[in-house]
Amino acid sequence: MTPASDTHEPSDFLEKHPDVESFDLLISDLNGVLRGKRIPRDNLLKAHENGVNLPASLFALDINGNTIEETGLGLATGDSDRVCRPIPGTLMGTPWLRDGRQAQLLMTMEEIDGSPFFADPRQVLSRVLANFTARGLTPVVALELEFYLVDRRRDERGKAQPPCSPGTGERATQSQLYSINELDEYADFLEEIQQAAIEQSLPLDTALKECAPGQFEINLIHCDDALRAADSAVLLKRLIRGVALNHDFEATFMAKPYGNEAGNGAHVHISLIDEEGRNVFASDDEDLLGTPVLKQAIAGVLELMPASVAILAPNLNSFRRFQPSLYVPMTPSWGYDNRTVAVRIPSGPNAARRIEHRVAGADVNPYLLLATLLASILHGLNHELTPPAPIEGNAYEQLEPTLTNSWLQALDLFAANDVLAEALGRDFHHVYHINRREERAQAMQAVSPLEYDWYLRNV
Structure with missing residues (x-):
């Protein structure tokens, strides 16, 4: 099981960037399209500690964002969730958005037991490495x-x-x-x-x-x-x-x-x-x-x-x-x-x-x-x-x-x-x-x- 993320990085970021109001939690699908959730500032530490839930079917999406059911990752599994964990070093501002009041964080998906989720492209690369x-x-x-x-x-x-x-x-x-x-x-x-x-x-x-x-x-x-x-x-x-x-x-x-x-x-x-x-x-x-x-x-x-x-x-x-x-x-x-x-x-x-x-x-x-x-x-x-x-x-x-x-x-x-x-x-x-x-x-x-x-x- 992956341990809860170190909260020093988000705590330091929040202290240094008091004007940031929201964070985009991002994960790359098969096409390289970034998907995820937007959370308010007050939820960042919780996201680092516990991760955030996203459906495994995220990796069944086509370029238009529609689920390809034939992959077996959609309704066949009840469209169940997995936990996505923050990637250290990817918490950063997005200065071109909302006058710097927004930031972003890359995530990677885990299986229910904490092992890497097989369909996450980042985990595929990690497997090869x-x-x-x-x-x-x-x-x-x-x-x-x-x-x-x-x-x-x-x-x-x-x-x-x-x-x-x-x-x-x-x-x-x-x-x-x-x-x-x-x-x-x-x-x-x-x-x-x-x-x-x-x-x-x-x-x-x-x-x-x-x-x-x-x-x-x-x-x-x-x-x-x-x-x-x-x-x-x-x-x-x-x-x-x-x-x-x-x-x-x-x-x-x-x-x-x-x-x-x-x-x-x-x-x-x-x-x-x-x-x-x-x-x-x-x-x-x-x-x-x-x-x-x-x-x-x-x-x-x-x-x-x-x-x-x-x-x-x-x-x-x-x-x-x-x-x-x-x-x-x-x-x-x-x-x-x-x-x-x-x-x-x-x-x-x-x-x-x-x-x-x-x-x-x-x-x-x-x-x-x-x-x-x-x-x-x-x-x-x-x-x-x-x-x-x-x-x-x-x-x-x-x-x-x-x-x-x-x-x-x-x-x-x-x-x-x-x-x-x-x-x-x-x-x-x-x-x-x-x-x-x-x-x-x-x-x-x-x-x-x-x-x-x-x-x-x-x-």
Whole structure:
């Protein structure tokens, strides 16, 4: 049984923030959507001591917040509650909300006996990390999140459109990759993100203009606590959305907001350190080649990549992103300092030797993304796998696409994979598969405007 949480953290917070009136207690569902409860200030200590009850069916919800009964977590169990406990270090203000009079706290769900609840994505990641601890290894991870700013007003056809620049008043129409001028034009927005991140102790690294109108990227500094890294990514997404609304934009992490522009990716950098703090991916000499352990890790990620697509591309729109020559890998592949492959080994100092995984969309659940990639690395290490030869040059011109762009096929590959089922937990594996399959069935019932445009009068 998990002991009652230490009350020093909330007591200190309440003393330092007398103006905070309410707290959002947050937990990530399968889609990475934050759900939970809002409590008044006077209930914070009680929530820390006793936790709060939420239904286990929270992890049966689809993207619209409807319970997928086929998961077995809904009415079949009486829609019963579980206790959610505070995550230490995640009690923080939300300065963009209500003039700083609101704050937030991340939670994680337990079974009735106090053990981790199998369907909580954070607990799934914790399960995978325990296997690294048993080997005396610690993953060091960093996430890069791409997002679009869109105008809150839709275009004449009701579709999303790029925003008007706060600096010039003109609507964005150009790529302007790495443009400093565009960073200057959106400086107030980016500065508010930076200041809010400082208040929340989120380890922001760099911000840059990405390769489409209104598209940006914000990176998090590498962290030797993968759970904390995923927490930071979840909280950063909430922060960016909230700050964007204050500037009359919407921020979206949708994988493909515009069909003819680049998608939003979530790149992950991973290295492993041993108990002496040495990077086991780094060879003795200063080169990109790395160690046999690095090669095994690469091989594991590549081997499980086809079955991982259901996690990396979790919804219908995710698969719009898989288009050639738009920096989205479409084949399990790797190479040295090559941005056209799925797994890139970046250049840089030997001590920072790492893999960069480039397949997932920004719509991914960060906990499940890290759990899947780390499980794949562990698979490579356990079986001492060997990767194929690295790709040099343009992978799009050399390799036929083999990663599926079919949501149904991705789910079939995921369902059939015993390695991921065992690593993530078979009960979770089942719930995730059923949840996504049923959402796909709902999506297939919707007829798109394109279908009316193309077929209504012509067939």
